[in-house]
Amino acid sequence: MNGSGDTPLPVVVVAGEASGDLLGGALLAQLKRRFPGLAVSGVGGPRMREQGLSGPYDVNDLSVIGLVEVIRRLPGLIRVFRYLTQLLREKKPRLLITIDLPDFNFLLAKRAKALGIPVIHYVSPQVWAWRSGRVDKIAALVDHLLVLFPFEVGIYAHTSLPVTFVGHPLVDQLKPWVDARKSLDKRREIRHALGIAEDEKVVVLLPGSRHSEVKRLLAIMLATYGELIKKGRRVRFLLAQADTLSDSVMDSLWPTDLAPSFKPLLTRPLLCRRGETYNLLVAADVALVASGTATLEAALVGTPMVVVYQVNRLTYEIGKRVIQVPFIALANLVAEGKVVEERIQGAASPTQLAEDLDQLLHNDQTVLTMQKGYEEIRKKLSQPLRHPIDVIEDYLTKAT
Numbered sequence: 001m002n003g004s005g006d007t008p009l010p011v012v013v014v015a016g017e018a019s020g021d022l023l024g025g026a027l028l029a030q031l032k033r034r035f036p037g038l039a040v041s042g043v044g045g046p047r048m049r050e051q052g053l054s055g056p057y058d059v060n061d062l063s064v065i066g067l068v069e070v071i072r073r074l075p076g077l078i079r080v081f082r083y084l085t086q087l088l089r090e091k092k093p094r095l096l097i098t099i100d101l102p103d104f105n106f107l108l109a110k111r112a113k114a115l116g117i118p119v120i121h122y123v124s125p126q127v128w129a130w131r132s133g134r135v136d137k138i139a140a141l142v143d144h145l146l147v148l149f150p151f152e153v154g155i156y157a158h159t160s161l162p163v164t165f166v167g168h169p170l171v172d173q174l175k176p177w178v179d180a181r182k183s184l185d186k187r188r189e190i191r192h193a194l195g196i197a198e199d200e201k202v203v204v205l206l207p208g209s210r211h212s213e214v215k216r217l218l219a220i221m222l223a224t225y226g227e228l229i230k231k232g233r234r235v236r237f238l239l240a241q242a243d244t245l246s247d248s249v250m251d252s253l254w255p256t257d258l259a260p261s262f263k264p265l266l267t268r269p270l271l272c273r274r275g276e277t278y279n280l281l282v283a284a285d286v287a288l289v290a291s292g293t294a295t296l297e298a299a300l301v302g303t304p305m306v307v308v309y310q311v312n313r314l315t316y317e318i319g320k321r322v323i324q325v326p327f328i329a330l331a332n333l334v335a336e337g338k339v340v341e342e343r344i345q346g347a348a349s350p351t352q353l354a355e356d357l358d359q360l361l362h363n364d365q366t367v368l369t370m371q372k373g374y375e376e377i378r379k380k381l382s383q384p385l386r387h388p389i390d391v392i393e394d395y396l397t398k399a400t
Helices: 018-034 046-050 067-072 074-091 102-114 134-141 150-156 175-182 184-194 211-230 247-253 259-266 277-283 293-301 313-322 330-335 350-362 364-380 388-398
Strands: 009-015 038-043 095-099 119-122 144-147 163-165 201-206 235-241 271-274 286-290 305-309 341-344
Touching (some): 009 018, 009 074, 018 095, 038 074, 095 102, 119 134, 150 163, 175 184, 175 277, 184 277, 201 350, 211 235, 211 247, 211 286, 235 277, 277 293
Parallel strands (some): 095 119, 144 163, 286 305, 305 341
16 A cells, blocks of 8 residues: 555654754655655654645754753643644554654654554664663564664664664765765865855854754854964854754854954854755865764765764763763764764863864864774765665555
8 A cells, every 4th residue: 555546644753853854854755755645744844844744843842952951841842742642543643753852752652552553763762872771661662673873783682673774864865065075176166155265264063953052052162263263263164053943043042141252253254054054064174063963964074073062060960970882973983983072061162172173174184084984984874774765665565
């Protein structure tokens, strides 16, 4: 059954942040081609809505990070959860596809299982980093797990849960930008479109896509800009605004307490672009990146970077006691070694970050070593066992 003609094929899909929306948008585009009658509802962002997702809530209604932030946003999260559980009861979808956002989505998966609705979860939670006891619980809640990294399959080997390494979609999605960065003509063309001279040194800031992390990290990144200017460096800074954050939201997140540090910015204005992250990564010489999927994006494009992260102090104190891996950046975790510098919490000072960026801007050997690490990352992520659409099709065609 393909859901064509007059017979709709109801599916519920839930994603809760920009990276999940990216994965969901690609999934829905391909699902629509295979199942013309697909009727998709749930929660997603602009990419998923472009592919026909309907629903009153947006990814920003679910995008929170850290214990304190979750507590503050709990009433809103409960409203979204109630909407989705009602949707499952009323629509009786053939499949629930949950993307990342494990704590929220696994609660929803439990409701779906009780209603007899199959669940495919896309993106394994970081059980290899912390809370490894979740493995058996996940196996009991979902029918199939799609993972982005090859090392994740073995983590679930002792369970009966089907786990498939589907590769990372960014490998294919970013190929045009990888090629553009390697081409002098294409890179020059992108720089020209952005109003950047060929000989300008350029740093791109990627402060994240969640409200809480942008509010915390943008101030540090802008202060780093001021530090470099004060050191006499002629550097142009670009700001990559996530397309899940509107201009009005971005204005509300803009720091107001760094006016003295911003004085140099009056002569070197910051160029802010929304939804053009990949073009900015191609144009830039180096990047200052919030830990998360963006570190993988920068690595795959080939942009040298420094990773920065800060969270609420309570969240950090709890996290450092339970995190079980030596790195926080996905780029380093996939490479299984330190490829890029990580500056976390107190180490993420504007002075230190300015020194790190300065090193990348002027030390060719450091950049060359980093690029070799990037090649290893691309290789590891480019050999999937199956495509996620093929796994999903199995469930849609066998459902009754």
